[in-house]
Amino acid sequence: MELETRYEAEPGSVRPGGRTARVRAAVLRAAEDVLAEQGFAHLDLADVARRAAVGKTTVYRRWGTVANLVADLLADMAEQSVPRTETGSLLGDLTANARLVQRTLTDPRQVALFKAVIAAATWDTRTAQALRRFYDIRVNEWAPCVQQAIDRTEIPPDTDPREVIRAVSAPLYYRLLISGEVLDQAAADRAAAAAVAGARAGVYRRDGDRGSA
Amino acid sequence: MELETRYEAEPGSVRPGGRTARVRAAVLRAAEDVLAEQGFAHLDLADVARRAAVGKTTVYRRWGTVANLVADLLADMAEQSVPRTETGSLLGDLTANARLVQRTLTDPRQVALFKAVIAAATWDTRTAQALRRFYDIRVNEWAPCVQQAIDRTEIPPDTDPREVIRAVSAPLYYRLLISGEVLDQAAADRAAAAAVAGARAGVYRRDGDRGSA
DNA sequence: CCGCTAATGGAACTAGAGACCCGTTATGAG
DNA sequence: CTCATAACGGGTCTCTAGTTCCATTAGCGG
Numbered sequence: 001m002e003l004e005t006r007y008e009a010e011p012g013s014v015r016p017g018g019r020t021a022r023v024r025a026a027v028l029r030a031a032e033d034v035l036a037e038q039g040f041a042h043l044d045l046a047d048v049a050r051r052a053a054v055g056k057t058t059v060y061r062r063w064g065t066v067a068n069l070v071a072d073l074l075a076d077m078a079e080q081s082v083p084r085t086e087t088g089s090l091l092g093d094l095t096a097n098a099r100l101v102q103r104t105l106t107d108p109r110q111v112a113l114f115k116a117v118i119a120a121a122t123w124d125t126r127t128a129q130a131l132r133r134f135y136d137i138r139v140n141e142w143a144p145c146v147q148q149a150i151d152r153t154e155i156p157p158d159t160d161p162r163e164v165i166r167a168v169s170a171p172l173y174y175r176l177l178i179s180g181e182v183l184d185q186a187a188a189d190r191a192a193a194a195a196v197a198g199a200r201a202g203v204y205r206r207d208g209d210r211g212s213a
Numbered sequence: 214m215e216l217e218t219r220y221e222a223e224p225g226s227v228r229p230g231g232r233t234a235r236v237r238a239a240v241l242r243a244a245e246d247v248l249a250e251q252g253f254a255h256l257d258l259a260d261v262a263r264r265a266a267v268g269k270t271t272v273y274r275r276w277g278t279v280a281n282l283v284a285d286l287l288a289d290m291a292e293q294s295v296p297r298t299e300t301g302s303l304l305g306d307l308t309a310n311a312r313l314v315q316r317t318l319t320d321p322r323q324v325a326l327f328k329a330v331i332a333a334a335t336w337d338t339r340t341a342q343a344l345r346r347f348y349d350i351r352v353n354e355w356a357p358c359v360q361q362a363i364d365r366t367e368i369p370p371d372t373d374p375r376e377v378i379r380a381v382s383a384p385l386y387y388r389l390l391i392s393g394e395v396l397d398q399a400a401a402d403r404a405a406a407a408a409v410a411g412a413r414a415g416v417y418r419r420d421g422d423r424g425s426a
Numbered sequence: 427c428c429g430c431t432a433a434t435g436g437a438a439c440t441a442g443a444g445a446c447c448c449g450t451t452a453t454g455a456g
Numbered sequence: 457c458t459c460a461t462a463a464c465g466g467g468t469c470t471c472t473a474g475t476t477c478c479a480t481t482a483g484c485g486g
Contacts, residue, residue: 170384178382179379200414
């Protein structure tokens with residue numbers, strides 16, 4: 001992105017008050033609308049500028065590319081933290097997590113955004129980084145419930161909590177992106193159950209020794 | 214794609230011999246090269262035509278869009294069937310499958326192609342269909358090894374074989390597309406072990422009753 | 427409240443992806 | 457072998473995403 005050197009991608013810190021923040025909010029909102037209504041393929045910065053009632057130049061100056069805009073959208077979303085519920089059992093906690101993911105990936109607005117981000121992340125490094133940061137945060141938020149299951153001796157003590165959380169999400173994203181099967185609550189519950197089964201069998205232990213043999 | 218009505222996307226069946234086949238092969242090969250070298254973002258049909266030493270018009274006439282080209286590339290690849298090994302145990306078979314997927318998603322040329330296809334599939338319906346056909350074929354090829362495990366009473370009789378196979382792939386694709394963690398053989402083995410653990414626990418049974426409680 | 431200047435916005439400009447015209451090549455049926 | 461025509465290809469045109477220029481607006485330090 002040679003844009004980064006030519007312009008300031010982010011207004012940085014010099015004068016981020018009032019108007020700048022307003023413009024950013026309007027543009028992100030408009031981008032979200034376009035994504036939800038017409039999808040990633042029609043996401044054109046000039047069009048976003050028009051909808052946001054903002055100068056085309058401004059959008060190109062501050063974001064420059066579709067990938068940057070989409071990455072910023074994700075960063076914005078990452079700030080809204082979702083509270084984690086506690087049910088007292090690993091299966092209960094992971095099911096809650098799986099259903100949360102499933103609801104997210106079923107909501108038309110959100111699914112459009114996530115598909116766009118994931119697509120952009122396959123070819124744009126900056127977007128890929130933003131995506132990983134986002135999921136790092138999410139995974140860290142949920143990892144404690146696996147630790148609690150370890151403390152309750154539900155699962156082996158050297159289980160990697162983050163790996164278990166990721167195991168819950170994986171089949172759901174697989175459905176969304178690859179197989180295209182319906183993402184219903186049953187799928188979510190199955191994902192959670194599978195993660196629990198794996199954890200109990202010692203699949204997600206930190207050392208190389210895999211259980212289940 | 215109103216192109217479909219204006220041109221013939223596929224030459225169909227009238228005269229597919231010699232030259233037409235040669236052109237198709239050259240274009241697909243060139244597209245693969247561009248993907249591997251410069252990635253999806255730089256995949257320009259005119260450039261592909263130049264590399265393939267083929268008229269730009271021909272490429273636009275027969276494929277029309279980047280998504281179509283990429284979908285055709287995948288369809289071409291789907292025809293090369295990979296032989297399935299049989300090890301005598303479910304874990305052995307699924308590990309072989311997982312390692313095959315892992316090798317595919319590690320090979321630079323193939324990974325570029327798969328990322329491009331998956332990205333295109335998030336916004337192009339035809340590509341999404343091609344993608345699902347591809348994995349339908351692959352899943353069907355491997356499902357029998359799960360059926361054999363059922364016959365050996367390794368896992369519950371009402372296990373859905375296709376769901377087990379998909380469970381093996383899901384974490385690997387998750388790493389590739391989302392978390393960005395390294396896709397090594399250990400990850401593949403873990404994916405296989407997790408699928409076995411889930412299958413044994415009855416997670417992938419056809420009815421609604423999930424095991425593992 | 428004033429003024430400096432960061433940030434925005436309109437408008438004209440440019441480049442290149444993709445569409446189209448029409449002449450040329452060579453496949454495959456008879 | 458011959459010929460009708462399916463399929464290819466060069467050249468040109470169009471349209472629009474992205475860039476640049478410069479005038480205008482409005483944060484924010486004083």
